[in-house]
Amino acid sequence: MSRFIIPLIAVVLFYLEPVFSLFSPVTIGQNEYTLVPRLVIVFLIFITVYYSRKQAIIYGIVFGLLYDMYHIDIIGVYTFLYPVICYLTAFIIRQVHRHILTVMALSIVMIALVEIFSYLFASLISLTTIGFDDFLSSRLLPTLIANSIFVGMFGYLFKQLFDKSGEQLAGI
Amino acid sequence: MPRFFSNKRLILLLVGVIVLVALISFSLRDRQNATLPEQLVKDVVGFGQTLFSKPTHFLTGTLSKIDGILNTYEENKHLKARLQEYASTQSELVDIKADNKKLRDIIGKQESLRDYEPIQATVISRNPDQWEEKVIIDKGTEHGVRMNMAVITANGLIGKVVLEAKFKSTVELLTTENPNFRVAAVIPGEKPVFGLIEGYDAERDELIMKRIDSNFDIKEGQKVESSGLGGIFPKGLLIGEVTKVSTDDFGLTKLAYIRPAANFSMLDHVMVANRLSKTNDGTDGKDSSSDEGEDES
Numbered sequence: 087m088s089r090f091i092i093p094l095i096a097v098v099l100f101y102l103e104p105v106f107s108l109f110s111p112v113t114i115g116q117n118e119y120t121l122v123p124r125l126v127i128v129f130l131i132f133i134t135v136y137y138s139r140k141q142a143i144i145y146g147i148v149f150g151l152l153y154d155m156y157h158i159d160i161i162g163v164y165t166f167l168y169p170v171i172c173y174l175t176a177f178i179i180r181q182v183h184r185h186i187l188t189v190m191a192l193s194i195v196m197i198a199l200v201e202i203f204s205y206l207f208a209s210l211i212s213l214t215t216i217g218f219d220d221f222l223s224s225r226l227l228p229t230l231i232a233n234s235i236f237v238g239m240f241g242y243l244f245k246q247l248f249d250k251s252g253e254q255l256a257g258i
Numbered sequence: 259m260p261r262f263f264s265n266k267r268l269i270l271l272l273v274g275v276i277v278l279v280a281l282i283s284f285s286l287r288d289r290q291n292a293t294l295p296e297q298l299v300k301d302v303v304g305f306g307q308t309l310f311s312k313p314t315h316f317l318t319g320t321l322s323k324i325d326g327i328l329n330t331y332e333e334n335k336h337l338k339a340r341l342q343e344y345a346s347t348q349s350e351l352v353d354i355k356a357d358n359k360k361l362r363d364i365i366g367k368q369e370s371l372r373d374y375e376p377i378q379a380t381v382i383s384r385n386p387d388q389w390e391e392k393v394i395i396d397k398g399t400e401h402g403v404r405m406n407m408a409v410i411t412a413n414g415l416i417g418k419v420v421l422e423a424k425f426k427s428t429v430e431l432l433t434t435e436n437p438n439f440r441v442a443a444v445i446p447g448e449k450p451v452f453g454l455i456e457g458y459d460a461e462r463d464e465l466i467m468k469r470i471d472s473n474f475d476i477k478e479g480q481k482v483e484s485s486g487l488g489g490i491f492p493k494g495l496l497i498g499e500v501t502k503v504s505t506d507d508f509g510l511t512k513l514a515y516i517r518p519a520a521n522f523s524m525l526d527h528v529m530v531a532n533r534l535s536k537t538n539d540g541t542d543g544k545d546s547s548s549d550e551g552e553d554e555s
Contacts, residue, residue, distance in 0.1 A: 152299065213436070
């Protein structure tokens with residue numbers, strides 16, 4: 087059962103990301119805020135913590151590659167970033183208590199890391215000229231808020247899903 | 259404290275990094291079009307994407323319809339006031355069109371840079387990490403979409419096609435910060451003023467029109483259109499309105515800030531403008547103009 091449901095959820099989240107980004111940027115008052123949906127990486131982090139690190143890294147490579155080829159047209163950015171984030175999560179979660187709130191907080195931190203890395207990459211190849219302050223206020227913060235809503239809503243469900251599947255392979 | 263990497267993993271990581279840097283530099287090359295695997299991925303993933311985007315557009319469409327109904331009274335009052343004006347403009351336009359056609363017949367010029375065949379398309383996704391302003395539409399080479407064609411909405415120009423696949427294609431929006439993205443533009447008038455739309459000011463949220471001859475006089479509020487002289491875009495697609503004029507960094511040419519006419523958030527239905535009068539190679543494309551102006555800031 088879980089063999090099919092995990093890829094299915096990942097695919098659905100992958101397709102939902104660009105749908106949410108159709109609504110962005112959001113204009114509130116004078117300022118424009120860019121919200122970047124990072125649903126797939128949140129799911130990957132939960133796979134890493136509650137299911138299996140190896141599987142998470144494989145999913146990370148596959149979805150990173152699809153993401154690069156379909157959206158970014160620069161192959162290699164997310165293909166690299168997704169597995170590395172999974173690896174890092176697995177490394178950190180071994181050091182701390184595996185409580186649901188810890189995992190939620192960890193996934194927010196990881197989203198921030200992904201955002202900062204993608205900002206550094208974008209400025210490196212001059213896709214963007216905005217400064218770091220601007221990036222923090224108009225992009226990182228709104229993104230983190232929007233994604234923490236998602237994590238708060240679905241984090242517990244994800245945990246239940248992996249608990250039910252009964253295969254506690256995490257942390258291998 | 260466990261070790262972060264074992265030796266085997268370290269080697270794996272290094273090999274991975276090398277492969278990825280190679281891939282990144284491959285895809286950052288100034289390439290003409292996507293490779294076959296990329297096109298396949300675009301088509302296949304894009305097909306799944308439509309299943310998710312169509313319901314979303316339906317939902318937002320319904321919501322905006324409800325919103326429209328709530329505003330009907332206000333709008334109707336406003337529109338009634340404009341109706342008189344509209345009727346007279348309409349009759350004038352018909353007159354001028356007929357005149358134009360007659361004159362064209364006299365000089366035997368059939369093709370116009372203005373004529374284009376619109377290809378209706380729906381936006382199915384927007385690049386989720388929004389560094390590059392790209393959207394994907396559900397029409398591809400099979401429907402006649404080609405590289406560098408202009409993409410418009412009812413309000414005006416929004417961008418151009420940068421990658422084509424068989425059934426899907428990628429559109430880069432005008433608001434991109436890509437320095438190689440250029441559109442030949444004109445401010446129509448008694449003496450038309452030509453320039454290039456190059457770059458986007460993220461702070462002002464406005465486009466920048468560069469290389470305007472400093473002898474010409476530009477006023478705020480003038481409309482800017484595509485000139486059609488780039489070779490691929492049709493003439494007369496509205497781009498926006500001048501909001502500020504200044505000189506460029508070197509003081510040789512003028513520079514104008516342009517507020518775009520189209521709205522770039524929540525795009526759904528767009529048109530790809532397939533120009534009827536064809537040229538072989540146009541400067542609207544990245545290829546033929548990428549050798550000049552790289553040092554322009």
